[in-house]
Amino acid sequence: MWESMTTEQNFAEKIPLFISRSNMSTELNKTGSWRFVRPIYDEKTAPCSAACPAGEDIARIEMLSSQGRYREALETILLENPFPAICGRVCFHTCETACNRSGLDEPIAIHGIERFIGDAAVRDNLTFSLERLPDNGKKICIVGAGPSGLAAAYFSTRLGYSCDVFEAGAEPGGILRWGIPRYRLPDAVVNAEVQRIKNLGVKIICNTRATQNFLEEAKDRYHAFFIGCGHGRSLKMNIPGENMALDGLDFLNRMRTEKTESLNNGTAAVIGGGNTAIDVARSLVRLGVKAILAYRRRKQDMPAFQYEVETAVKEGVKVMELFSPSSIAQDGGEYILTLQPMKPSGMETDTGRARVVPDGETTQELRVQRIFTAIGAEPSEPWQLPSKENAETVYLSHCAFMANNPPFLFGGDLTNPTKSVADAIASGKQSAIVLDTFFKKGMNAIADRLNSCLVGNGPALSMERYLDGKRSNRNPDMVSYENINVDYFSPAPRIKAESHALDKQVNPFDEIETTFTIRQVMEETRRCFNCGICNACDNCRIFCPEIAVDLQDAQRRINLDYCKGCGICVVECPRNAMALEEEV
Amino acid sequence: MTQLNIPDSEYMYSGHVGCPGCGAAIAMKFALKALGEKTIMVIPACCWGVIAGPYPQSSLKVPILQTAFATAGAAASGLKAALDMKGDTETTVVAWAGDGGTFDIGIQALSGAVERNEDFIYVCYDNEAYMNTGVQRSSATPFGARTTTTPGKGWKKNRKKNMVEILAAHRIPYAATANIAFPEDLIQKFVKARQMKGGTRFLHVFASCPTGWRIPSEMSVKIARLAVQSNIFPLYEVKDGIDYTLNYKGDRPVMDYLKIQGRFKHLNHKDIEQIQSMVDEDWKLLLRKMNHNQRG
């Protein structure tokens, strides 16, 4: 029926008109019966979130941040990762490598947004609400307060367990605290985020080195164990004169704990190509020492994060690629490092790195004041690894599980193929889910339960999905660049955080990169496609030729009485948050 | 991200009988958001004559005068005269005709009304053929298209008539093009036309037709957008027949637009090149007109 009569219609009512006049609307025709495909709201998985080891709901975090809803963005991060300020700084952000925006110009600076939210939480003391299951009376003993142990405590506590963390060092944080240098990760940031774990009621007992005996005794007091001791012992090179070299990890540790170290200029050689080697070399540069990095393969084969390598070079670190150390000798107050030139010979299929062999007989000598080794590390005690004899041990993507009585879990660097902070956090999360499922539903339920928590096709896991949060409805199908309607996006440069040039810094160990400003966050988050999730842009409703998309209480709904199934809404949705389904 | 900002008001009902994905239906939906309640539509024979509803139904919340195929310009003039007599200065009279009813059979009535500078808005929603009667070619059908009267090898070998230029030659106060894929631009032009009372305003609205163009219904808006992105249907405005403003610069090849439509499927590489050069030529000509008013 007519909803209201206009003045003209009222007027025309009074004079006789000899033409036929309509008196009802077309709403009588239920054109929905024409339909053979049906549009549905169907939120899908963004590739960034599946590539994030912690499985953060990045598309949503960027969307909330773009709308200035920082508290909700924080809550969304904290569902999956307790350490945004830390990860925003040091994570290798595999999420950005997977970002669809690369198809248009450059990936979103996801880490920058994460860091901004993490810092805002601390600076503005943002309140947040975290879902937490009631206390279930079970206690977990966690060994090692590195990111894996702390994350295991964080997620397990939220699932209703009470956790005690035993740490050998004087302070919690693991490599975050004593490995990664302050110019990349200031103490205050680690403190603030560790405090978040303590606030949950987790007890962290420092200066307590767990031993096999300790664990044996503790079995009476705890229902389960998580071992996250990391790699505490440096690997040896097995070359003559090795004992004259200094240990890189020790050096970094001293830099963090004692804060000052005086080295009287000169030149130092650093052997290795991993994170430790780079951090040692960059720290040396900050102490006024000339640093030469000797690595046996090519520069691009270095296991260190490439961005870090480039920054190191910019800061003055000299890289000698394809040189393998063969001996160290002393000469007066100095050391002579003999290097064997190497050359690539084919590729390793599993790592994609070059395999190298000696290149000729002529070696090269480096005369330096100090030599540091940083070629990797391993677990310091055999019990820190799941026992090989135990046939019951289940090896999962980010942890190993032994269903002894009591059950034991091993995670972090001890088990992870990729050794990173975010992978360590993934260990903590996976362990919490595995253990909770084991206690509630038994061993056989674990595989299925883990599968139901995957982000996309995994291996990233979502705690929100485990807790049956809204994200459980998310379709695991991944959104690709081809699924984005790029008509709604124009190229815009990726925002770069400001960084202080090393030579202009008052204290060379001050942090180099700054946190994004609100303005930068606005600009950068607006670049994000919000792949697969609805950001209420309203295109589906705007373009519907049938006026068949209703908006009620901020919720869009297809009115199937009238929708003819043309599918325009699905194509005009810029971010693939809808789908067409065949009518049955 | 481009965030569209479109008024919430709705003057169209669900349940109309336009084909799924009809661009002409979308055009009306947007137009009325700009025109508002105080509007009378004059609709000659065309798809919209049917979409408007079978008697006694109507798909619009504003009054409609249905009229004969050739008469939109004349009927709108008469309706405006009647409103004048009643002292109604508020209501906007809008003629809403297809391309057949505008470019071909209706051009006489339209030209007459514009020459008299009648006070109404004339909208041609252009789906580039006589769709309502089964896809016969019109003088708005583009070069290269197959229709039921230009079938097989006999696909249309004549260029599309440039209607806006014909109107500009009348020194009409306002003539502009619009497209359903650019709703903000379209709505803004309709608002401008509504506010410019006192003379004839002409709006040429590109409206895709899944049925006649043999395109998937879901691609209807996307393809309309491509027409602008490839400069096949430029968005521009002409004031007083001389003052040109360009609203969008496309940068995509016509190939992107042509290759996804059934009506152009038969075209070979050379044909497409020929169309590209025609489009380039038209585009250059348009740019010259833009420059003309800058000089003075």
Ligand SMILES: Cc1cc2nc3c(=O)[nH]c(=O)nc-3n(C[C@H](O)[C@H](O)[C@H](O)COP(=O)(O)OP(=O)(O)OC[C@H]3O[C@@H](n4cnc5c(N)ncnc54)[C@H](O)[C@@H]3O)c2cc1C
């Ligand atoms: C120099 C350096 C730089 C790095 N930079 C980065 C980076 O930028 N980004 C990144 O993602 N990753 C980086 N990594 C890797 C990352 O730090 C590790 O993958 C991660 O810290 C592993 O976490 P975890 O909890 O397994 O172990 P750890 O962080 O090593 O923590 C283990 C903790 O267990 C304690 N512990 C050991 N044995 C016992 C015991 N018996 N009893 C009690 N406590 C014990 C240790 O004291 C330590 O605190 C870097 C590593 C190094 C060495």
Ligand SMILES: Cc1ncc(C[n+]2csc(CCOP(=O)(O)OP(=O)(O)O)c2C)c(N)n1
């Ligand atoms: C004088 C006259 N000739 C023919 C017709 C048949 N007829 C009705 S609508 C139509 C085609 C209209 O084409 P167009 O104006 O382009 O509108 P469309 O249907 O494509 O929307 C024709 C030929 C008619 N109604 N009156």
Ligand code: SF4
């Ligand atoms: S555009 Fe946004 S949602 Fe999509 S992959 Fe990149 S960061 Fe994730």
Ligand code: SF4
């Ligand atoms: S078009 Fe916009 S409002 Fe509609 S589902 Fe997609 S993102 Fe949400």
Ligand code: SF4
């Ligand atoms: S034939 Fe074309 S213009 Fe006519 S109602 Fe169908 S889609 Fe719309």
Ligand SMILES: [Mg+2]
């Ligand atoms: Mg037509």
